[in-house]
Amino acid sequence: MRCPYCGVDEDHVVDSRPSQGGAVIRRRRECLRCGKRFTTFERYEERPLMVVKKDGRREPFDRNKVLQGMVVACRKRPVSMDVLEKAVDEIEQEIHNRDENEISSVEIGRMVMEKLLQIDPVAYVRFASVYEEFEDPQQFSRVVQMLTRQQKRTRGESG
Numbered sequence: 710m711r712c713p714y715c716g717v718d719e720d721h722v723v724d725s726r727p728s729q730g731g732a733v734i735r736r737r738r739e740c741l742r743c744g745k746r747f748t749t750f751e752r753y754e755e756r757p758l759m760v761v762k763k764d765g766r767r768e769p770f771d772r773n774k775v776l777q778g779m780v781v782a783c784r785k786r787p788v789s790m791d792v793l794e795k796a797v798d799e800i801e802q803e804i805h806n807r808d809e810n811e812i813s814s815v816e817i818g819r820m821v822m823e824k825l826l827q828i829d830p831v832a833y834v835r836f837a838s839v840y841e842e843f844e845d846p847q848q849f850s851r852v853v854q855m856l857t858r859q860q861k862r863t864r865g866e867s868g
Contacts, residue, residue, distance in 0.1 A: 710738060710749055712740035712742065713747050714745045715740060715742055717740060717742040717743070719740070719741040720739060720740050720741055721738065721741060722738055723739050724736070724737040725737075728750065734750070734751040734752075735748060735750055736748065736749045756810050757769060758770040758804060758805065758812065759811045760812060761811055761813045761814065767811070770801075770812070775797050775801075775817065778821060778836065779796065779821060779824070779825065779832070779836070782825060782833075782835045782839075783828070783829060783832040786829050787829075788828055788829050788832065800817070800820045800821065804820075818840045821840075822837055830856050830860075833852075833856070834849065
């Protein structure tokens with residue numbers, strides 16, 4: 710760290726303390742040349758996560774949009790807000806674990822569908838119908854048939 714008084718970049722840390730709830734480290738430093746003390750703050754670099762929309766536009770990731778989509782899909786279903794919050798936390802963590810700073814809205818939609826499939830099949834169908842832009846009843850029928858087959862396989866394995 711360069712000394713703000715003499716410009717030399719040789720110093721030693723006198724004291725370190727967490728600040729802002731542990732998100733920042735406050736360091737007191739002493740310049741080895743002029744002996745003056747100064748304070749620096751160290752924080753992790755947040756990389757902005759951008760969502761690439763279907764039309765090519767980019768916008769910042771907003772977990773509230775993901776949560777709202779799931780809430781709408783689960784309206785009048787026996788699904789608690791805690792379950793939805795946890796699912797969104799898991800989706801957000803999965804996105805942040807990637808080494809990329811962009812993700813397509815299509816990928817996020819697929820992640821939401823996977824979570825809803827585990828949480829509530831009716832909510833899954835509701836979300837899929839909007840996300841996949843169903844245009845006729847046969848598309849609903851295909852999804853319901855797929856879910857029925859999947860449930861029969863699951864019952865067959867556990868029974």
